[in-house]
Amino acid sequence: MNPLPVDVEAGKTYWWCRCGLAAQQPFCDGSHKGGDSSPLKFTPVHGGRIWLCACKRTATPPYCDGSHAREAAGLADAAPRTK
Numbered sequence: 001m002n003p004l005p006v007d008v009e010a011g012k013t014y015w016w017c018r019c020g021l022a023a024q025q026p027f028c029d030g031s032h033k034g035g036d037s038s039p040l041k042f043t044p045v046h047g048g049r050i051w052l053c054a055c056k057r058t059a060t061p062p063y064c065d066g067s068h069a070r071e072a073a074g075l076a077d078a079a080p081r082t083k
């Protein structure tokens with residue numbers, strides 16, 4: 001799953017969905033409740049367009065690190081690592 005571009009405001013708090021269940025990715029909508037995952041709170045220092053991870057495999061959450069491309073190429077295992 002490719003990263004999602006979002007426009008953010010500097011200093012505003014956002015909650016990135018870590019579980020992948022939110023209907024409006026990449027942000028948490030509470031769908032994780034009852035599971036073993038929780039959202040990641042982040043506050044961008046700079047405003048503007050950023051690319052947030054949608055595959056939930058990034059090593060630098062909530063930001064894309066290219067893991068989706070490695071997964072598509074069969075170079076990564078399929079389990080999410082951002083719990």
Ligand code: FES
Binds near residue numbers: 031039
């Ligand atoms: S819905 Fe995924 S972390 Fe909240």
